[in-house]
Amino acid sequence: MRERQATTTYLKDYRPPNYLIDTTDLKFELDNEFTLVSSKLSLRRNPEVEGWNSPPLVLDGQELELLSVTLDGQVLSHADYALNTESLIIATVPDQFVLEIQVRIKPIENTALEGLYISDGMHCTQCEAQGFRRITYYLDRPDVMSRFTTEIIADQASNPVLLSNGNLLESEELTGGRHSVKWLDPHMKPAYLFALVAGKLEFIEDLFVTCSGREVTLRIFVEAKDLDKCDHAIESLKNSMKWDEEVYGREYDLDIFMIVAVDAFNMGAMENKGLNIFNSSCVLAKPETTTDLTYQRIEAIVAHEYFHNWSGNRVTCRDWFQLSLKEGLTVYRDSQFSADMGSKTVKRIDDVALLRTVQFAEDAGPMAHPVRPDSFMEISNFYTVTIYEKGAELIRMMHHLVGDAGFRRGTDLYFDRHDGQAVTTEDFVKALEDANQVDLTQFSRWYSQSGTPVLKISDQYDAQNQQYRLTVEQSCPATPGQPHKKPFHIPLLIGLLDTDGTDLPLSLQNDLSGVNGSTSLTLEITSEKQQFVFENIPERPTPSLLRGFSAPVKLEYDYSSTDLEFLAQHDSDGFNRWDALQKRFVVLILDFAEKLRQGEEMELPTQLISICSSVLAESENDPQLAAKMLSIPTEAYLWELVDEIDVESIHRAREFVKQELATALNEPLLRVYREQSSNELYQATSQQMARRSLKNLAMQYLVWSGEERWLQMATEQASSGSNMTDVSAALGAIVNSMAPQAGQLSDKALDQFYLNWKHEPLVVNQWLALQAGCPREGALQRVEKLLEHDAFDIRNPNKVRSVVGVFCAQNRIHFHHIDGNGYRFLEQQVIRLDGINPQIASRLLTPLTQWGKHNKPRQTLMKQSLSKILEKGNLSKDVYEVASKSLG
Ligand code: TRP
Ligand code: ZN
Numbered sequence: 001m002r003e004r005q006a007t008t009t010y011l012k013d014y015r016p017p018n019y020l021i022d023t024t025d026l027k028f029e030l031d032n033e034f035t036l037v038s039s040k041l042s043l044r045r046n047p048e049v050e051g052w053n054s055p056p057l058v059l060d061g062q063e064l065e066l067l068s069v070t071l072d073g074q075v076l077s078h079a080d081y082a083l084n085t086e087s088l089i090i091a092t093v094p095d096q097f098v099l100e101i102q103v104r105i106k107p108i109e110n111t112a113l114e115g116l117y118i119s120d121g122m123h124c125t126q127c128e129a130q131g132f133r134r135i136t137y138y139l140d141r142p143d144v145m146s147r148f149t150t151e152i153i154a155d156q157a158s159n160p161v162l163l164s165n166g167n168l169l170e171s172e173e174l175t176g177g178r179h180s181v182k183w184l185d186p187h188m189k190p191a192y193l194f195a196l197v198a199g200k201l202e203f204i205e206d207l208f209v210t211c212s213g214r215e216v217t218l219r220i221f222v223e224a225k226d227l228d229k230c231d232h233a234i235e236s237l238k239n240s241m242k243w244d245e246e247v248y249g250r251e252y253d254l255d256i257f258m259i260v261a262v263d264a265f266n267m268g269a270m271e272n273k274g275l276n277i278f279n280s281s282c283v284l285a286k287p288e289t290t291t292d293l294t295y296q297r298i299e300a301i302v303a304h305e306y307f308h309n310w311s312g313n314r315v316t317c318r319d320w321f322q323l324s325l326k327e328g329l330t331v332y333r334d335s336q337f338s339a340d341m342g343s344k345t346v347k348r349i350d351d352v353a354l355l356r357t358v359q360f361a362e363d364a365g366p367m368a369h370p371v372r373p374d375s376f377m378e379i380s381n382f383y384t385v386t387i388y389e390k391g392a393e394l395i396r397m398m399h400h401l402v403g404d405a406g407f408r409r410g411t412d413l414y415f416d417r418h419d420g421q422a423v424t425t426e427d428f429v430k431a432l433e434d435a436n437q438v439d440l441t442q443f444s445r446w447y448s449q450s451g452t453p454v455l456k457i458s459d460q461y462d463a464q465n466q467q468y469r470l471t472v473e474q475s476c477p478a479t480p481g482q483p484h485k486k487p488f489h490i491p492l493l494i495g496l497l498d499t500d501g502t503d504l505p506l507s508l509q510n511d512l513s514g515v516n517g518s519t520s521l522t523l524e525i526t527s528e529k530q531q532f533v534f535e536n537i538p539e540r541p542t543p544s545l546l547r548g549f550s551a552p553v554k555l556e557y558d559y560s561s562t563d564l565e566f567l568a569q570h571d572s573d574g575f576n577r578w579d580a581l582q583k584r585f586v587v588l589i590l591d592f593a594e595k596l597r598q599g600e601e602m603e604l605p606t607q608l609i610s611i612c613s614s615v616l617a618e619s620e621n622d623p624q625l626a627a628k629m630l631s632i633p634t635e636a637y638l639w640e641l642v643d644e645i646d647v648e649s650i651h652r653a654r655e656f657v658k659q660e661l662a663t664a665l666n667e668p669l670l671r672v673y674r675e676q677s678s679n680e681l682y683q684a685t686s687q688q689m690a691r692r693s694l695k696n697l698a699m700q701y702l703v704w705s706g707e708e709r710w711l712q713m714a715t716e717q718a719s720s721g722s723n724m725t726d727v728s729a730a731l732g733a734i735v736n737s738m739a740p741q742a743g744q745l746s747d748k749a750l751d752q753f754y755l756n757w758k759h760e761p762l763v764v765n766q767w768l769a770l771q772a773g774c775p776r777e778g779a780l781q782r783v784e785k786l787l788e789h790d791a792f793d794i795r796n797p798n799k800v801r802s803v804v805g806v807f808c809a810q811n812r813i814h815f816h817h818i819d820g821n822g823y824r825f826l827e828q829q830v831i832r833l834d835g836i837n838p839q840i841a842s843r844l845l846t847p848l849t850q851w852g853k854h855n856k857p858r859q860t861l862m863k864q865s866l867s868k869i870l871e872k873g874n875l876s877k878d879v880y881e882v883a884s885k886s887l888g
Pocket of ligand 2: 304330
């Protein structure tokens with residue numbers, strides 16, 4: 001739909017549906033040119049609607065060719081209904097009736113990848129959020145739940161596999177080489193969870209026995225060439241099913257669970273009931289083609305979609321403003337799962353890094369919105385880090401506040417109370433309250449207020465009385481539509497370290513909670529300013545604040561570099577140890593950026609070098625945490641921390657620190673690299689992954705030092721590595737190297753890599769992404785050339801993300817070049833893509849929306865590009881909403 005109809009939908013306008021659909025019987029007749037969709041819906045008036053005045057029936061529908069409508073067996077004529085580009089309206093209907101509708105659709109022409117479309121010759125669907133209305137006329141809203149049957153008729157040879165939700169009822173051979181199947185989903189579901197797949201697919205199969213002893217068939221469907229890449233996903237699925245039984249008491253509820261991999265997909269994956277559809281990049285893995293990072297991502301996404309079966313499908317959303325009800329909760333559940341499968345601390349570090357860069361930036365920009373938004377133009381634009389990751393943080397904080405047992409009581413009550421219903425985030429909070437007799441009224445502001453709260457903390461030590469006083473002040477910057485915020489309820493987990501680095505036992509003045517004496521304490525921040533006095537503190541302590549990142553806030557405390565170095569070595573909280581060292585790096589890089597502006601000399605502090613070398617020396621204990629600790633803060637994080645971004649100075653200061661540190665640590669780095677290298681057979685275990693991550697971090701550092709021999713070493717690893725983790729880390733190190741001789745080596749290595757892997761689309765995507773992120777001169781020209789390469793396909797979102805997405809969001813020094821060419825490039829790509837796939841076009845726009853923190857010349861250029869996009873006119877709702885809101 002184009003912008004002329006770009007209207008805003010408000011939460012306050014929510015009304016229950018006038019009509020309900022008890023059963024939905026669908027028939028799909030697939031053909032090459034088009035698909036016939038026949039539906040038989042049994043409708044009735046919604047008894048919960050008050051003041052009934054026989055409203056018209058308004059069905060949603062887009063890009064459909066209506067062939068016929070029958071009401072209780074009577075064919076309706078054009079006079080009986082009205083049609084427009086968004087709906088089919090029948091003015092008068094009885095209280096209960098059967099509606100039969102036939103439409104024709106053209107999946108072949110569907111490049112938006114919403115509704116029914118073709119991916120690599122295969123029919124598949126994507127109905128969330130509002131794709132079902134591109135399949136047939138329907139009440140396409142999540143609070144209308146129905147019992148679905150799906151009949152599919154297709155050519156046997158080209159579509160041997162025909163899938164839909166639920167259990168297979170029957171299948172039949174027909175004349176003319178066609179066949180048909182019928183699926184029944186016994187669970188009531190909203191249309192967004194509908195799915196259909198048809199194509200030439202093969203599968204691997206496994207079995208899961210549930211806690212109550214039921215056998216569930218597990219199948220992963222892929223193209224024949226990918227059958228050898230399904231093992232990891234099916235292991236992950238079995239682990240998820242078991243974990244959800246043990247940790248949340250949730251059992252699976254159908255006889256079969258299916259996953260299908262498709263190449264053209266707008267997001268990661270989709271939780272359709274009993275038939276999850278996955279972006280092939282989030283399911284296929286084997287050691288030769290897949291990095292450890294992707295192995296972990298696959299495990300997390302398989303779990304995420306599986307967990308939706310309860311948090312999303314059995315209990316679903318009343319309306320799309322409640323999206324975080326299912327997404328925040330499910331991200332929280334998958335993060336707990338990943339933490340249990342690997343390292344809790346490292347998982348927390350990764351989650352917080354994403355939150356603090358991408359989500360904090362969103363919260364500070366023109367698209368900021370609450371976890372439960374109150375309006376939108378296009379719901380697809382609200383599948384954001386705020387809804388997902390910040391939403392998960394809210395669940396995490398509530399878990400923290402009610403404790404493990406209380407949280408489980410709360411989720412049990414929630415699933416039990418609302419099974420089969422479409423509910424709101426308030427219903428979730430209410431279940432936690434009722435199960436624990438707590439009041440989360442103030443906490444609920446986290447759902448309605450946008451923006452990232454700031455905690456400003458100061459302290460005072462009184463040696464005479466042996467008292468230590470913390471003063472905590474909270475505030476939250478204005479965000480679009482919300483100039484003033486009320487105080488949040490913030491759990492602040494803290495500890496106090498003595499001069500040896502040992503945690504002091506904490507006893508709070510006037511504390512009645514009975515937790516005094518422990519070494520970590522949760523301070524509940526509820527007012528704008530609060531003071532906490534700790535008794536019996538024998539010496540001035542070093543505070544360890546916001547342990548485990550107990551709340552999604554920005555912390556302001558005046559740590560000295562010495563404090564940070566001390567915490568990095570001694571904090572008993574692993575997350576805060578990591579964070580202290582990151583903060584120390586940040587101080588250094590920002591200080592160097594200033595020195596660069598002033599033309600002053602830069603020198604790496606010896607104390608920092610010695611801490612880094614002791615991290616390396618002790619890295620054997622926890623190699624993965626060591627690798628995280630030695631990772632230099634990203635440009636994205638540094639940008640987030642400054643008021644005005646100085647693109648060049650930050651980039652150069654960061655490069656300087658990388659190179660100097662690499663040179664200073666040459667010896668221990670090489671030792672670690674050698675120690676962690678091994679010939680053992682690749683396994684995707686967390687132990688092996690931890691070792692590879694440290695080894696490859698050491699290699700990357702060595703290459704940063706710029707010496708020829710390390711480039712040679714990386715080249716050797718890139719060509720002879722036995723798994724993609726090692727190969728792509730080495731290739732990445734060469735491609736990203738700024739050493740003068742790296743250009744040639746990198747071209748050669750990339751050419752060889754392409755020759756080796758051109759038959760594997762997912763590996764080719766990595767190849768594209770590596771080049772799009774390359775920081776050497778001429779980046780934009782290289783990216784423009786990639787768009788012309790045979791391996792590129794603008795209709796495949798993975799390829800667009802690998803090239804355009806990576807260049808604009810990650811290759812910051814080039815995308816933000818002051819000549820403005822990067823911005824104009826994105827402007828053109830967005831305009832081009834908007835005619836093909838609006839969801840992807842709109843997502844790509846994000847870097848341009850964040851003009852607010854740049855210097856004036858860049859702001860002008862970025863806004864010019866946004867205006868150019870708007871001037872083009874006839875935009876999708878998706879792009880129109882983001883571009884217009886960004887210009888304010
Ligand atoms: N619900 C999906 C998830 O697991 C998100 C999703 C998949 C989606 N495909 C989509 C959202 C297309 C919008 C459009 O998070
Ligand atoms: Zn989800």
